Amino acid sequence: DEVRMYARDVVLKEIEKHAADGLGRVDYALWSGGGNVVKHSEPYVVAKWSYWFSMSNRNGVHAESYKMLKPSFGEPGQCFPLKGSSGFVQIRLRTPIVPEAITLEHVAKSVAYDRSSAPRDCRISGWLQGHDSDVAVAEKMFLLTEFTYDLEKSSVQTFNVLDPAGSGVVDTVRLDFTSNHGSSSHTCMYRLRVHGHEPDHVSMMAMQY
Amino acid sequence: DEVRMYARDVVLKEIEKHAADGLGRVDYALWSGGGNVVKHSEPYVVAKWSYWFSMSNRNGVHAESYKMLKPSFGEPGQCFPLKGSSGFVQIRLRTPIVPEAITLEHVAKSVAYDRSSAPRDCRISGWLQGHDSDVAVAEKMFLLTEFTYDLEKSSVQTFNVLDPAGSGVVDTVRLDFTSNHGSSSHTCMYRLRVHGHEPDHVSMMAMQY
Amino acid sequence: DEVRMYARDVVLKEIEKHAADGLGRVDYALWSGGGNVVKHSEPYVVAKWSYWFSMSNRNGVHAESYKMLKPSFGEPGQCFPLKGSSGFVQIRLRTPIVPEAITLEHVAKSVAYDRSSAPRDCRISGWLQGHDSDVAVAEKMFLLTEFTYDLEKSSVQTFNVLDPAGSGVVDTVRLDFTSNHGSSSHTCMYRLRVHGHEPDHVSMMAMQY
Ligand SMILES: [K+]
Ligand SMILES: [K+]
Ligand SMILES: [K+]
Numbered sequence: 001d002e003v004r005m006y007a008r009d010v011v012l013k014e015i016e017k018h019a020a021d022g023l024g025r026v027d028y029a030l031w032s033g034g035g036n037v038v039k040h041s042e043p044y045v046v047a048k049w050s051y052w053f054s055m056s057n058r059n060g061v062h063a064e065s066y067k068m069l070k071p072s073f074g075e076p077g078q079c080f081p082l083k084g085s086s087g088f089v090q091i092r093l094r095t096p097i098v099p100e101a102i103t104l105e106h107v108a109k110s111v112a113y114d115r116s117s118a119p120r121d122c123r124i125s126g127w128l129q130g131h132d133s134d135v136a137v138a139e140k141m142f143l144l145t146e147f148t149y150d151l152e153k154s155s156v157q158t159f160n161v162l163d164p165a166g167s168g169v170v171d172t173v174r175l176d177f178t179s180n181h182g183s184s185s186h187t188c189m190y191r192l193r194v195h196g197h198e199p200d201h202v203s204m205m206a207m208q209y
Numbered sequence: 210d211e212v213r214m215y216a217r218d219v220v221l222k223e224i225e226k227h228a229a230d231g232l233g234r235v236d237y238a239l240w241s242g243g244g245n246v247v248k249h250s251e252p253y254v255v256a257k258w259s260y261w262f263s264m265s266n267r268n269g270v271h272a273e274s275y276k277m278l279k280p281s282f283g284e285p286g287q288c289f290p291l292k293g294s295s296g297f298v299q300i301r302l303r304t305p306i307v308p309e310a311i312t313l314e315h316v317a318k319s320v321a322y323d324r325s326s327a328p329r330d331c332r333i334s335g336w337l338q339g340h341d342s343d344v345a346v347a348e349k350m351f352l353l354t355e356f357t358y359d360l361e362k363s364s365v366q367t368f369n370v371l372d373p374a375g376s377g378v379v380d381t382v383r384l385d386f387t388s389n390h391g392s393s394s395h396t397c398m399y400r401l402r403v404h405g406h407e408p409d410h411v412s413m414m415a416m417q418y
Numbered sequence: 419d420e421v422r423m424y425a426r427d428v429v430l431k432e433i434e435k436h437a438a439d440g441l442g443r444v445d446y447a448l449w450s451g452g453g454n455v456v457k458h459s460e461p462y463v464v465a466k467w468s469y470w471f472s473m474s475n476r477n478g479v480h481a482e483s484y485k486m487l488k489p490s491f492g493e494p495g496q497c498f499p500l501k502g503s504s505g506f507v508q509i510r511l512r513t514p515i516v517p518e519a520i521t522l523e524h525v526a527k528s529v530a531y532d533r534s535s536a537p538r539d540c541r542i543s544g545w546l547q548g549h550d551s552d553v554a555v556a557e558k559m560f561l562l563t564e565f566t567y568d569l570e571k572s573s574v575q576t577f578n579v580l581d582p583a584g585s586g587v588v589d590t591v592r593l594d595f596t597s598n599h600g601s602s603s604h605t606c607m608y609r610l611r612v613h614g615h616e617p618d619h620v621s622m623m624a625m626q627y
Binding site: 006011111113 | 421422425426429430433434435436437438439440442443444445446448450451452488489491512513
Binding site for chain 2: 003008012017018019020021022024026028030032033034070073095
């Protein structure tokens with residue numbers, strides 16, 4: 001009877017977490033929350049996609065790019081494919097935050113047709129873009145974390161920011177991948193999440209001056 | 210070994226319920242089942258939404274209103290936002306039913322950016338609209354339940370109809386909220402469900418004459 | 419404590435399976451993976467649907483047919499309805515496979531308004547269409563399995579291919595249903611999945627000559 005209650009308790013807690021986006025953690029890159037892909041390397045356009053691409057890209061941002069900022073619900077294909085085995089995506093967050101961790105997700109092994117298109121070696125940078133133009137970005141950009149996406153682990157992998165204390169407030173995050181898991185044609189971005197907390201007003205003031 | 214089997218049993222049952230819309234209970238307000246928002250107080254339109262609003266409202270019903278009649282799947286932003294801290298929505302059910310309970314849902318705490326936009330004090334009324342015009346509604350309308358949405362409890366909260374025996378058949382339900390959890394700008398409706406059962410034909414006849 | 423760890427283990431494994439499309443099994447009919455409905459018997463068009471139908475059917479394939487090749491997430495109404503109590507659908511898979519099993523799914527009992535529209539007696543055939551025209555199909559078509567969809571069992575029902583060794587490679591699958599669970603007006607296809615494995619190149623060569 002104790003076992004019964006205990007088991008039920010564990011189950012309900014884990015299902016609650018599962019229902020809460022799988023991690024139960026706020027995602028500031030989420031498209032439905034206001035996040036957006038603002039720049040990326042050349043997309044991978046196959047016949048099926050090309051029509052949509054030609055008619056609906058905006059400022060060079062692919063119309064399907066938002067797919068990497070929303071849940072995939074276990075569906076292969078719900079991703080944003082980039083050309084080749086290296087490239088980048090740049091994401092404007094819903095609001096400036098102090099970043100704490102990054103989650104990268106590919107489709108689960110059990111339902112995937114082929115996982116050679118998963119990104120492998122990744123590097124995440126961040127900065128505060130504000131309303132500036134692009135010019136001075138390089139000097140403000142700093143490294144958040146570097147990692148290798150591992151096909152043998154869970155499909156949802158979270159990596160802590162290397163130096164949370166040292167990193168400032170960011171409103172833009174960039175993922176550079178320098179390799180994938182074998183595909184020479186393309187790399188699929190299923191989902192990128194950015195975790196952290198909103199700075200209090202005092203630290204925002206300090207930061208801006 | 211008994212524990213093993215028992216634990217697995219509990220898990221599968223709870224996951225089945227989770228997969229069955231979280232509650233395993235029929236929802237007569239569900240949009241994909243034929244429910245519709247037919248009237249509401251002033252929507253909250255921010256820059257991002259305004260274009261869509263201007264081009265796609267119909268009979269004064271906002272094009273995004275259907276979002277409150279479908280699952281949110283743990284995504285913040287999958288709601289219908291109304292202006293201010295009080296207001297209403299009126300929903301035509303898929304079919305006339307004897308109402309038993311109402312479920313109100315906001316986004317889960319663990320993934321929410323801010324829950325000050327959650328509705329707080331609510332009042333649910335119902336009536337049988339049929340093909341009538343709006344004129345005589347007031348006299349037929351009756352109270353189904355009143356409740357306070359509590360941010361400390363589970364994000365999915367079900368409230369029984371006060372007097373299921375006393376309430377008649379309804380095909381329209383109205384939620385009035387008189388306060389929210391702090392936002393002065395808007396109140397977000399993530400999802401409203403209406404539970405009950407279809408009357409048998411005898412009681413329908415009795416009711417209509 | 420051992421129980422604690424054990425229970426958590428079971429839970430996490432089952433939730434992982436649930437998150438992986440419920441079965442944790444590759445589906446070669448999945449629309450987001452490249453599967454398509456290419457032919458079907460007369461669709462069931464009610465007022466609400468007719469506008470969409472008239473404007474968006476292509477080669478006689480209903481614009482909503484893809485709904486039967488994607489998850490329903492516990493939502494009644496997320497199906498492709500066909501007229502009457504018998505009919506068929508023909509599906510082009512994402513790639514040629516050696517078929518192993520078929521999964522047919524209807525909406526869960528606990529959230530359904532009415533399940534009389536569920537298919538009942540079914541027959542699945544398969545063949546390799548390649549780039550041929552339709553002419554010679556009949557001679558190449560072979561039976562994969564026959565089954566009865568049972569409303570008393572789980573809503574997701576998997577049936578093994580009768581003779582996996584004997585069946586060849588297929589890229590097209592056809593479901594014929596000869597009865598449903600009581601509705602005289604229509605039969606709803608919530609989801610059909612096709613499981614199997616991609617043939618190695620040697621067997622493909624052998625097959626094509
Ligand atoms: K996705
Ligand atoms: K919703
Ligand atoms: K479906």
